[in-house]
Amino acid sequence: MGxxxxxxxxxxxxxxxxxxxxxxxxxxxxxxxxxxxxCTIMSDGWTGPTELSVFNFMxxxxxxxxxxxxxxxxxxxxxxxxxxxxxxxxIKEVGxxxxxxxxxxxxxxxxxxxxxxxxxxxxx
Numbered sequence: 001m002g003x004x005x006x007x008x009x010x011x012x013x014x015x016x017x018x019x020x021x022x023x024x025x026x027x028x029x030x031x032x033x034x035x036x037x038x039c040t041i042m043s044d045g046w047t048g049p050t051e052l053s054v055f056n057f058m059x060x061x062x063x064x065x066x067x068x069x070x071x072x073x074x075x076x077x078x079x080x081x082x083x084x085x086x087x088x089x090x091i092k093e094v095g096x097x098x099x100x101x102x103x104x105x106x107x108x109x110x111x112x113x114x115x116x117x118x119x120x121x122x123x124x
Contacts, residue, residue, distance in 0.1 A: 030059070030066050031095075037062045038100040041090055045073070045105060053078075057090050068093070084113045091121060099123060 006015060033039075039061035047053040057068040068090070076082050091099050101124035102117060104110040117123055 027066055030061065030064055033064070034059065034061050034095060034098040039094065039098050040101050040103060041068075041087075041094060041099055042103045043087070043090075043105070045078075055086065059094055078109065080109055080112050080116075083109060084116055087113060087117060088120075091117075096121060 039059050042058045042060060042065075043055055045053065045055045051074060052072070053074045055071045055073050057071070059066050059068050071086065073082075073086075087102065087104075091102075099121065102114065104114065
């Protein structure tokens with residue numbers, strides 16, 4: 001007789017909780033490195049066939065990348081003001097003193113926002 005696979009209940013409760021705690025500990029470990037070595041915020045946008053539009057944010061530091069979050073931007077006009085405020089929020093979440101640079105798309109809106117952020121936060 002073979003080994004019984006875990007039940008859906010076990011996967012959803014016991015194992016998911018264990019994985020979540022393990023990943024949370026890893027991310028917190030990485031956050032500590034951000035304070036020491038600085039970090040890069042990386043952003044990428046995507047629009048699907050159903051007009052769902054998201055911006056994904058990752059943080060890179062000392063050879064490791066952590067997925068920070070996805071933001072649904074479907075119902076927003078992606079102009080300078082909106083993107084600027086969104087990136088300011090991400091910078092605060094990561095820690096203003098930890099951020100060395102931001103990498104985004106090269107569209108004209110991102111270029112303008114990048115220049116504004118460089119002045120405000122002394123970034124690359």
